[in-house]
Amino acid sequence: MATTPQSGPERTSAPAPDAVAVDVERVRADIAELAAYCEPDEPGSTRRVFRDAHRSGRVWLAARMAEAGLEVETDGAGNLIGSRKGRGAPGAVVTGSHTDTVRGGGRYDGILGVLGGLEAARALAAAGIGLDHDLQVVDFLGEEPNDWGLSCVGSRGVTGGLTRADLDRTDAQGRTLAQALTDFGRAPETAISGRWPSPHAFVELHIEQGPVLELADRVIGVVTGIVGVHRVLVEFSGRRDHAGTLPMDQRHDAACAAAELILAVESLAQGGGGVGTTGRVEVEPGAMNVVPDRARVWVELRSIDPGWVVERRDAALAAATEAASRRGVGLSVDVLCDEAPTPMDPQVRDAIDAAARAAGIEPLELASGAEHDTRQIARIGRSGMIFVPSLDGRSHCLEEWTDPAHIAAGVRVLAATLVRLDRLPPPTPGAAR
Numbered sequence: 001m002a003t004t005p006q007s008g009p010e011r012t013s014a015p016a017p018d019a020v021a022v023d024v025e026r027v028r029a030d031i032a033e034l035a036a037y038c039e040p041d042e043p044g045s046t047r048r049v050f051r052d053a054h055r056s057g058r059v060w061l062a063a064r065m066a067e068a069g070l071e072v073e074t075d076g077a078g079n080l081i082g083s084r085k086g087r088g089a090p091g092a093v094v095t096g097s098h099t100d101t102v103r104g105g106g107r108y109d110g111i112l113g114v115l116g117g118l119e120a121a122r123a124l125a126a127a128g129i130g131l132d133h134d135l136q137v138v139d140f141l142g143e144e145p146n147d148w149g150l151s152c153v154g155s156r157g158v159t160g161g162l163t164r165a166d167l168d169r170t171d172a173q174g175r176t177l178a179q180a181l182t183d184f185g186r187a188p189e190t191a192i193s194g195r196w197p198s199p200h201a202f203v204e205l206h207i208e209q210g211p212v213l214e215l216a217d218r219v220i221g222v223v224t225g226i227v228g229v230h231r232v233l234v235e236f237s238g239r240r241d242h243a244g245t246l247p248m249d250q251r252h253d254a255a256c257a258a259a260e261l262i263l264a265v266e267s268l269a270q271g272g273g274g275v276g277t278t279g280r281v282e283v284e285p286g287a288m289n290v291v292p293d294r295a296r297v298w299v300e301l302r303s304i305d306p307g308w309v310v311e312r313r314d315a316a317l318a319a320a321t322e323a324a325s326r327r328g329v330g331l332s333v334d335v336l337c338d339e340a341p342t343p344m345d346p347q348v349r350d351a352i353d354a355a356a357r358a359a360g361i362e363p364l365e366l367a368s369g370a371e372h373d374t375r376q377i378a379r380i381g382r383s384g385m386i387f388v389p390s391l392d393g394r395s396h397c398l399e400e401w402t403d404p405a406h407i408a409a410g411v412r413v414l415a416a417t418l419v420r421l422d423r424l425p426p427p428t429p430g431a432a433r
């Protein structure tokens, strides 16, 4: 009887990646331990970038990575990386997220992606599954918006997205970002010049931070893309008059024109496809007995569909222009941000989808309405994201919570996805955004 030739004995004899056992209690214990590194004077488990709690939390994390047999280093942009050598294939299979939080943030945002990545690395090792590529688990530096008005410091730094002008930004005390990096033990020069080579593939596990998975009763989300963000400042200029003496039909009230824009944005964004928010409004002079002569409205539109954003923006500005001219009020528009959507790589999406289905989970495709480090990494390599549900869709608050069973499913799908990504052929050069 002829024997079947084996092309890759290590592979064919290795356990099936979808059967990798993850230890969810170990992940929960890690989450609880890291949560103890928090700012004593702030609510919940606050761990803002560069502060003492963030720094000491990272010392703990580095030790945890080393215990798992990972080689630990911090790169030029301040990202903490735990690596396990592969069988020499070029480029690394990378996963990770962030351990910094917003003020009053929760225990899961970002943290699950780092500690879940660590558990995936431990679980693969325990199952005897080695990878062709190096495996890296990353804690990206400073993902949340910081005192310098910048987010994703570390992931921007390694993808060419951090500039000298960013380093010169100052916080409320006049301290530059460059100084903060220096105090954190990173040379600012290397933070902007230390580009990563293109990874073989990248995947980030994250809580959804919204209600879509929960409402659909699904446990795993395959992210289709990160939404585009369009922000404009609309300024209305009317006429300042006495609120007691000027008849209603003779007013040029800037605040009333602004109110029409606010409601137009809400109305235009109905029906799905995207969201519209006017989260900041200023009215001058801000006195009860004065007809306002100036009003500023910050409009934000987000959608995975760039056409949706353009259509709503144009319609909102048309409504504002009509309201202004009817009221005899001037109007100016300043575009503040126009970030295109970031589609996730089809091969990474397929790998997540297949890993979930092999684990008996039917995943749901959804867009990410929030920013993530993955947006930056997608500039240099094929990238994707796995979402798990957030209880009541809550995030950036103390109530942030993800069910242990959903954590287990997320980490298990992450581990199996990493194996599937390892087996992808090399990426086509220049395929990244």
Ligand SMILES: [Zn+2]
Residues within 6 Å of the ligand: 098, 109, 110, 143, 206, 372
């Ligand atoms: Zn996050």
